[in-house]
Each structure stands twice: as structure tokens, then as C-alpha cells.
Amino acid sequence: xxxxxxxxxxxxxxxxxxxxxxxxxxxxxxxxxxxxxxxxxxxxxxxxxxxxxxxxxxxxxxxxxxxxxxxxxxxxxxxxxxxxxxxxxxxxxxxxxxxxxxxxxxxxxxxxxxxxxxxxxxxxxxxxxxxxxxxxxxxxxxxxxxxxxxxxxxxxxxxxxxxxxxxxxxxxxxxxxxxxxxxxxxxxxxxxxxxxxxxxxxxxxxxxxxxxxxxxxxxxxxxxxxxxxxxxxxxxxxxxxxxxxxxxxxxxxxxxxxxxxxxxxxxxxxxxxxxxxxxxxxxxxxxxxxxxxxxxxxxxxxxxxxxxxxxxxxxxxxxxxxxxxxxxxx
Numbered sequence: 001x002x003x004x005x006x007x008x009x010x011x012x013x014x015x016x017x018x019x020x021x022x023x024x025x026x027x028x029x030x031x032x033x034x035x036x037x038x039x040x041x042x043x044x045x046x047x048x049x050x051x052x053x054x055x056x057x058x059x060x061x062x063x064x065x066x067x068x069x070x071x072x073x074x075x076x077x078x079x080x081x082x083x084x085x086x087x088x089x090x091x092x093x094x095x096x097x098x099x100x101x102x103x104x105x106x107x108x109x110x111x112x113x114x115x116x117x118x119x120x121x122x123x124x125x126x127x128x129x130x131x132x133x134x135x136x137x138x139x140x141x142x143x144x145x146x147x148x149x150x151x152x153x154x155x156x157x158x159x160x161x162x163x164x165x166x167x168x169x170x171x172x173x174x175x176x177x178x179x180x181x182x183x184x185x186x187x188x189x190x191x192x193x194x195x196x197x198x199x200x201x202x203x204x205x206x207x208x209x210x211x212x213x214x215x216x217x218x219x220x221x222x223x224x225x226x227x228x229x230x231x232x233x234x235x236x237x238x239x240x241x242x243x244x245x246x247x248x249x250x251x252x253x254x255x256x257x258x259x260x261x262x263x264x265x266x267x268x269x270x271x272x273x274x275x276x277x278x279x280x281x282x283x284x285x286x287x288x289x290x291x292x293x294x295x296x297x298x299x300x301x302x303x304x305x306x307x308x309x310x311x312x313x314x315x316x317x318x319x320x321x322x323x324x325x326x327x328x329x330x
Contacts, residue, residue, distance in 0.1 A: 045075045047061055055269070087112065102119050113138055128144075140309075148181070149184070150314060159188070176210065184264055211238065213242055215242070222246035222249035272323075283316070284316050
């Protein structure tokens with residue numbers, strides 16, 4: 001960086017209009033919490049997440065806001081709503097406001113390149129959370145994320161368990177514009193392929209459909225999969241909303257006993273569905289840890305510390321036995 005980062009922080013402190021977001025995640029709304037006594041004003045963090053409609057990203061945003069406040073930062077958390085044009089405008093707004101750092105989960109890792117380059121040129125460090133941007137021509141201070149590839153392998157293990165010795169046909173409900181989901185599916189496929197190399201009963205991945213990472217599209221993708229493959233035995237959905245949408249499709253089709261679902265995330269609704277026997281298992285993520293770690297990375301970067309290209313947080317495979325012991329569930 002040509003402009004010292006601490007100088008950027010000092011400039012950002014004069015922008016009193018930048019406050020944390022409220023529960024809705026909208027920019028410009030005060031979180032209502034005062035800065036802790038003795039905490040210095042370090043500036044503001046501009047945060048644009050894939051979508052705040054997904055509770056996973058809501059937890060990341062809330063965690064960044066809470067941890068940032070502890071470390072003397074205010075946070076502006078906004079939803080990209082899976083719209084790269086909207087997200088680009090949000091980042092441009094952060095640049096105009098001269099935030100101390102930008103945290104981003106890209107709506108599209110390739111299409112977002114030009115505006116990240118604008119932030120780079122302005123001397124504002126960019127951090128990515130959950131969804132990386134590993135594209136040439138951009139400078140990312142570090143990426144904090146789930147080990148999505150490892151989680152995908154765990155999802156493959158869960159599917160092998162769920163289908164047992166009979167194997168069968170499996171559908172994948174994808175969200176291809178997110179690199180994190182590409183890694184999940186890669187890990188899942190590799191684990192199933194390794195299993196098939198020695199198993200008597202193979203698991204056949206017969207279709208891969210777009211789920212949008214959402215309930216409605218997950219429902220439609222599962223419905224289409226069932227129509228094309230009446231003997232479908234399993235569904236791997238890249239997140240809990242898509243998995244819950246798939247479950248609704250199975251209920252409508254009367255095939256809840258025939259088809260096993262493996263999701264991904266570990267959102268409260270997903271965990272409850274696992275306890276209720278509606279989803280077999282999830283590799284669960286820890287979005288609260290992501291928020292804390294990204295703020296810690298911002299603080300370390302502001303002090304001139306060098307950061308690794310990425311910091312990965314392992315998943316944990318969460319089954320019904322875990323859900324039955326979970327005190328947060330009904």
C-alpha cells in the first residue's frame with residue numbers, strides 16, 4: 001500500500017455518519033450500542049455480504065459488528081442480494097466514505113474484479129469472507145472462510161452413510177456462481193468417486209441443478225430431479241435453505257422415505273430438521289468465528305502484520321445424534 005493504513009484509519013474517524021447496522025442489516029442504521037469505555041475510535045468497516053436473507057450471512061454481519069465494536073470500529077453491513085451490480089455500487093459507496101477496510105463476500109467472484117481494483121487503488125484493504133475472490137489482478141488482504149473443500153468431503157461421507165450398502169442415484173443442488181459452493185461440490189464428488197472405486201453398490205451422481213442457495217429454487221431443482229429420476233435416492237444441497245426446499249419437494253411427492261438429504265451450513269433451521277429426521281446430516285460452519293477472525297485480521301493488518309492468503313475454519317459433521325444433544329434446539 002502506498003498510503004499508510006493508519007493514516008487511512010485516522011481519516012475515517014472523522015466520518016461520524018458511519019455507524020453500525022441494525023438488525024435489518026441496512027446501511028446507516030445505528031446498532032444502538034455505545035462504544036465500550038476506553039476503546040479508541042479506529043474507523044469504520046464496510047461490509048457487503050452475499051445476502052442477509054440467509055441467516056448464515058446475517059450471523060457473519062452481526063459478529064463483525066459486535067467484534068468490531070470491541071476493537072473500536074463501527075461497521076456498515078449491507079446485503080448484496082446476489083446482485084453483483086448492486087454490490088459494486090455498495091463498494092463504491094464505501095470507497096467514497098473512506099472506510100478503514102472493506103469486507104466482501106462476492107456475489108460473483110469474476111464480475112466484482114473492477115470495483116475491488118478501485119478499492120485497491122484507493123488504498124483501502126479488501127478482505128473476503130466465506131466466498132473468495134482468487135482472481136488475477138486484485139489484492140485481497142486475506143480470505144477468512146470455512147474449509148469448504150473439506151466440508152464437501154464430509155458431505156460425501158454423510159451421503160455414503162445415508163445410502164448404506166444399496167447406493168443409488170444422487171442429485172446435486174448447486175450454486176455455481178459462488179466459489180465456496182464449487183469447492184463443496186468438488187470435495188463431495190471426489191469422496192463419492194473414491195467410494196465408487198471399491199464399493200459393490202455405486203453411488204451415481206445423475207444430475208446437477210441450480211438451487212440458487214434458496215428454498216424456492218431448491219424446491220424446484222429437487223422437483224425437477226424427481227421427475228427426471230423417479231428412483232432418486234439422495235440429494236446433496238450446498239446449503240440449508242436449498243436442503244429445506246428439497247425436503248418440501250420430497251414431502252409433496254411422498255418420497256421422504258426414499259430420498260436422503262445431506263445439506264451444508266448448520267443454520268438453526270437446518271439443525272432442527274436434522275433432529276426431526278428431515279435432513280440426514282450437515283457439515284456445519286461457524287459464521288460467528290468468521291466474523292471475529294475477519295475483524296482480528298483487520299486489526300493485525302492495520303498494525304503492519306503480514307497475513308496468510310487465507311484462514312480456513314474446519315467444518316464438523318453434524319448428525320441426528322449431535323442434534324439430540326444440542327441444547328439450542330427444541
